[in-house]
Amino acid sequence: MTARHLTLHVTFLAGTYSGAEWPPSPARLVQAIVAGQASTTAPGLAWVERQPAPVILAADEPPSVVRRDYVPLNATPDHESRAARDRIIRREVPPVSYAWPLVDAADEAEARALIVSASQVAALGAGQDMALVRGALTEAAPVSGVAGRLWLPVVGPRSEVDVLLTVPAPGLMDELARRHAATAAGAAAMKAAGHWSPQGGQATSDGSGFATVAYLPSHLKPRSALVAYALVRPEGSAASWPAGEAVVVAGMLRHALIQCVQGQGDLGAFVSGHPGSDGDPARRLSVVPVPSTGHAHADGRLRRALLLARPEDAALLSQVLRCVSPSGLPLIDADSGEVLAMAVPIAGVRGEPVLRQLLRPARTWASVQPVILPGRDSGEPRRTRKLLLRTLAHAGIDPGLVERLDFGPRGYLPQSIDYRDTRIKQRDSWALPAVHVRITFREPVAGPIVLGQGRNAGVGTMAPCANPE
Numbered sequence: 001m002t003a004r005h006l007t008l009h010v011t012f013l014a015g016t017y018s019g020a021e022w023p024p025s026p027a028r029l030v031q032a033i034v035a036g037q038a039s040t041t042a043p044g045l046a047w048v049e050r051q052p053a054p055v056i057l058a059a060d061e062p063p064s065v066v067r068r069d070y071v072p073l074n075a076t077p078d079h080e081s082r083a084a085r086d087r088i089i090r091r092e093v094p095p096v097s098y099a100w101p102l103v104d105a106a107d108e109a110e111a112r113a114l115i116v117s118a119s120q121v122a123a124l125g126a127g128q129d130m131a132l133v134r135g136a137l138t139e140a141a142p143v144s145g146v147a148g149r150l151w152l153p154v155v156g157p158r159s160e161v162d163v164l165l166t167v168p169a170p171g172l173m174d175e176l177a178r179r180h181a182a183t184a185a186g187a188a189a190m191k192a193a194g195h196w197s198p199q200g201g202q203a204t205s206d207g208s209g210f211a212t213v214a215y216l217p218s219h220l221k222p223r224s225a226l227v228a229y230a231l232v233r234p235e236g237s238a239a240s241w242p243a244g245e246a247v248v249v250a251g252m253l254r255h256a257l258i259q260c261v262q263g264q265g266d267l268g269a270f271v272s273g274h275p276g277s278d279g280d281p282a283r284r285l286s287v288v289p290v291p292s293t294g295h296a297h298a299d300g301r302l303r304r305a306l307l308l309a310r311p312e313d314a315a316l317l318s319q320v321l322r323c324v325s326p327s328g329l330p331l332i333d334a335d336s337g338e339v340l341a342m343a344v345p346i347a348g349v350r351g352e353p354v355l356r357q358l359l360r361p362a363r364t365w366a367s368v369q370p371v372i373l374p375g376r377d378s379g380e381p382r383r384t385r386k387l388l389l390r391t392l393a394h395a396g397i398d399p400g401l402v403e404r405l406d407f408g409p410r411g412y413l414p415q416s417i418d419y420r421d422t423r424i425k426q427r428d429s430w431a432l433p434a435v436h437v438r439i440t441f442r443e444p445v446a447g448p449i450v451l452g453q454g455r456n457a458g459v460g461t462m463a464p465c466a467n468p469e
Contacts, residue, residue: 044114
């Protein structure tokens with residue numbers, strides 16, 4: 001079976017790191033590989049500059065001290081003039097890992113070559129920051145744990161808590177070769193003239209070969225772009241459905257969206273939940289009816305709905321919204337053709353009490369509808385837990401953030417409903433089990449959270465709840 005991830009694991013042998021940023025940027029690691037090989041054409045380097053930004057597994061920034069160095073100025077013939085330079089030195093630096101996804105066997109071959117090239121790295125940071133790099137091909141993606149937290153690249157608007165890191169981009173090897181040639185020319189001119197000469201090239205850069213990417217710890221990374229709707233009957237009163245009718249409501253909304261974008265190729269596939277021309281199965285629109293929760297007396301009925309997409313698909317979601325009438329979307333009964341309600345846009349999403357509750361960060365979340373597992377669990381708790389952790393990964397949540405995981409046939413919220421009350425199309429063909437879930441994370445995780453095989457239609461919706469005792 002083809003491996004799915006390349007992981008490069010960096011150990012700081014002296015326990016120090018002097019780079020300006022934390023975690024060490026992926027571009028810094030690639031430059032260290034070039035330095036270790038003394039070549040920009042070593043196996044795997046041309047491949048890695050074409051890859052997306054990797055995920056990084058790193059601990060919180062270790063304690064640091066500031067050291068002032070006095071460096072001779074090479075431009076002066078006598079080398080007596082010195083410049084003061086303050087340098088941050090982090091001590092007791094834990095290992096850091098970088099992971100890239102692999103698509104096919106060709107990627108795997110390139111990854112194996114890069115592992116060999118990376119084994120020659122001597123330092124990462126400054127020259128005295130000795131480092132050892134070891135690589136591995138793995139089936140599973142890294143997750144947060146005792147080794148550190150997972151840092152993920154962020155797509156979309158930046159925030160004040162983002163960490164900006166440089167990553168390799170196409171053309172990096174050419175840029176590094178040009179820099180080396182310029183520096184070598186300057187050194188040759190200095191040797192001939194006895195000092196630095198303007199005739200020698202200077203290793204300046206126009207930034208080509210590098211890209212700047214925002215990173216966030218996995219519990220802070222936004223997982224979805226969204227738009228909210230209120231469900232209103234034709235005469236103007238609020239419309240509602242039982243929580244078990246989420247698939248029915250989602251189906252009516254999706255049908256209305258398909259009518260809006262009919263015949264628009266990839267946009268129609270995105271709304272229908274089918275892969276587009278790029279074949280990406282995760283590029284789909286989720287329609288999630290929202291149950292009313294937030295206090296013990298909430299009835300759990302569906303009065304609102306969310307349209308969810310990945311942050312990288314926000315532009316597609318915007319195109320869909322441009323096709324929708326300002327008056328909203330009609331919810332039409334499939335049998336009678338009657339317009340049962342209109343889905344009207346909600347302007348201030350986070351000002352709406354129920355949606356604010358569903359979107360807020362919380363450590364403990366519990367299911368309203370049961371979570372349909374992505375496989376058979378054979379009634380074994382160990383297997384059920386493994387499948388539930390897989391549903392988190394499918395939903396874009398780092399499974400390593402889980403501190404406690406409870407599950408069983410009964411719900412943990414007053415609004416939780418039984419699996420038998422959950423309406424699913426072609427129920428007889430569903431052989432997969434379903435359980436109610438309560439998850440406590442080590443860090444607060446923001447909503448919305450919808451888990452399991454029915455997550456794209458609102459089955460498996462989670463709501464914040466009190467921490468278990």
